Amino acid sequence: MPLTGQEINELKGRAKQLRRDIVDITFWAGGAHTGGALSMVEIMVLLYYKYLNIDPKNPQKPDRDRLILSKGHAGVGFAPLLARRGYFDFELLKDFNKFKSPFGMHLDGTKVTGVDVSTGSLGHGLSMAVGLALGARVKGESWRTYCVLGDGECNEGSVWEAAMAASHYGATNLITFVDRNRFMVDGPTEKVMGLEPFTDKWRSFGFVVKEVDGHSYAALSAAIEEAQGETGAPVVIMANTVKGKGVPFMENDVRWHYGGLDSDRLAESKQLIDRADIG
């Protein structure tokens, strides 16, 4: 079902709040992986407010859908989303990165409610997602596993080992996203270690590829619903995004892979976020 205009407006409001939260936490924490957190906002908001079968009041609900944020460094975008969704008090995030805080830049699932799997080391998420998907199948359960990859981490061989396994075992209860923001720490992905022809790689590993605008709710939503109905092969949604999306001075600037904000820049960021119309 296509999203209604009202739904899209609500999602835009959630995304705006999340972007404000991301820059706030970047300020409180003294620095964060802001760029890659901003690029995945529409993907994550759409999943957490529309598609995931979850219940924040019952976070261990056995039939919940699982989500693995394989690009774990984007925890600064994940933690506030979970807080706003009702898993824990947002005020706790004021201690992000601080001594004894449950929230470090890469979220620990043993400490943070709502995080199914601890991530942070790149190239690990898809393997664990395949394991979860096969586990659901062994147990005869119908919940789905969603995995959000960064594009840079697809340099890791283990991602392709996992892709091979997902395809070999026909893990159609797994839906994979690539947040294709085209930047990694040392520069553009195609300069550091080229990924193109990227979608061809996924296809040749046996995936059905859906390439979409990763900031368009309509496009993402259509791709997710098609992926949910796919029975022949696992699906990867190649979401073309902009690193730093929503804060123009951060967009496509590799320095914002990890950056810090002073109070003036924080205020400016929030004004820019409020002004932008994304989705």
Next chain:
Amino acid sequence: MAEGLTWNVYDANTMTQVEVYGEVLARLGAEHENIVGLSADLAKSTKIGVFADRFPGRFFNAGIAEQNMFGMAAGLAKAGLMPFVSTMAVFTTMRAAEQVRTDICYQNLDVKIIATHGGISFGQAGTTHHCTEDIAIMRAMANMTVIVPADGIECANAVRACISRPGPVYIRIGRGFEPNCYTSGDYGFEIGKAVEMNPGTDLTLVCCGITVLQAMEAAKMLKEADGTSVRVINMHTIKPLDADIIRKAIVETRRIITFEDHNVYGGLGSAVAEVVAESGRACAFARVGIPDCYSLVGYPEDLYCHYGLDADGIMAKVREVLGKDFEQDESWEDGF
């Protein structure tokens, strides 16, 4: 009989350690529906294939891709299953070390790893297939339990016991052709509790894996030839280490030697040395293992002889340590 075994002792004695593992796991699979198995194109040689044949829907061959296999195991554990993972020790603890550490140990998941071809048990294969670093690596990972069974019967006990031990467990076995030192499994196997195989008052041998049987034979010969009373301890669990049995040996025998099919750095010898040093008591102490080198190639029995890990080598080392002037007084001013 070991709890995991219901066939007779004769069968257990004619089966290799890995065959015992395969059979026990298959039987446990019938008792526990949540057990799943994984291997990386080594289902046959690690014998997890016995489980795979019996429960094909609960077994996943990852192909030759160990990193993904251990990640998948973490995911399966997160789904509420109990994965048993088997491949060679060298690929488990080094090729996939970070997945074992970050995906499994960090999340404290119920993944049971039965790693084969530990030490130089696959001697003829050469250094690429030896693994004399795994105990050191595994015991440095928080949450991990590390077990090195002495033989097939103890392997059966360990595999069964690891099911009720929460969190990750690493069980290191050899290639599987090692003779048994136990004739029965009913000796009260308990993870973290070492077994005294032979009483003794002059010196204590602390062993794990293949060296246990060799030490038992050496102790018997030393008693007959020299009248020496040698205590033999089977330290089947390296982590958590049974420190009490070491402290008791320090007080009662004042001399300890460790023997292991592992680099002398970081393994059983180092673990025991930590207890000895922290005890604050004087104790003659020596470690025998692979002397910080990549092993020669050869059949394991020749290599164990070369590195002093067989009964003859153990006897020689015992005589050397007993023959040394061992100072128990407080003459610290003597210097080195």
